[in-house]
Amino acid sequence: MSQDIGYIRVSTVEQNTARQLEGIALDKVYTDKCSGKDRNRPQLQIMLEHLRTGDTVHVHDISRMARNVGDLLELVESFKAKGVALKFYKENMTFTPDTNDAMQDLMLTMLGGIYQFERSMMLERQREGIAIAKKEGKYKGRPQSVDRSRIAELLRDGMSIRKIAGQLKISPSTVQAAKKEIASRHS
Template sequence: MTKEHKGQRVGYIRVSSVDQNTERQLEGITVDRMFEDKASGKDTNRPQLQAALEYVRKDDTLVVHSMDRLARNTEDLLRTVRELKAKGVAVEFIKPPLRFAAGTDSPMDDMMMTMLGGFAQFERAMIRERQQEGIEAAKKRGVYKGRKPALTPEQVAELRKRAAAGEQKTALAKEYGISRETLYQQIKAD
């Protein structure tokens, strides 16, 4: 005899970088299981989102802080919510408070989601545009220096020596607090 599934509240959190705080996204919201990604919204590689989407079952509710935390763009949002609803899973957003229930096919819900998803996508584009304008203005004033290098020249020299001696690159990257991609770039740099 199998136990009947009563439906879980499954949380999904995404922050854009490793040092961002995830606590405020679902603060005070009770969930049975939580999935968390640290990846840019434009990044298609969000393993914990994929795990959450595979984990949820009929009668579950996927709880997300806001639409922009779930999807990269409006098309992605609509597809994801549509697929979840078809699977019998409801989707609940905290900001603004919206719930898209499984088994319902409301034109009003679709319109609201499309409009709000479009606004979120537009807002992200405007933020990127203002950021780029600020960088350009700072460059003209001579005050923009770009991102601080991940490693000092001494660390790069030591890293190259240790890598050439055959030390494991994954372990070196972890020790220096850099990605493997950054490690390989530093090793190959002239």
């Protein structure tokens, strides 16, 4: 029995998924709350494993499925090879196993390229903004989640890196990085 399956992706945990695929009757929905920069997304992988011939995957728009052309084209081809249809609502495009439409394939490639370009531009603007903010002394990076003074205190007491990591419930590499940072401040 074929199923209508929804795939929803947002970039962050805080983002709302409600507007995607609203009002569409679906048998199952897979939702990822992570970047679409690559195919390494838990729910996407689970969905790919569970797809069966005759299923239809519903996606709000192309950028929700993939943010780079290579991954997008590979995913569409893998759906078709499995006998699965894929429907993008925003672009009003449907890909089925039994049809090959050169114009639709061209549009998919072009739109995928636009989304990839859009992501690259966003990241470039972000890097530029951070560089300017750093230069102006306004960007300090992410707040420290580890108490450097506590690590320094435990190191002075002669505790090993592994024991400090265990006591503070952090990784040994975090303790080593903090140790290096502390040493550089005192030299």
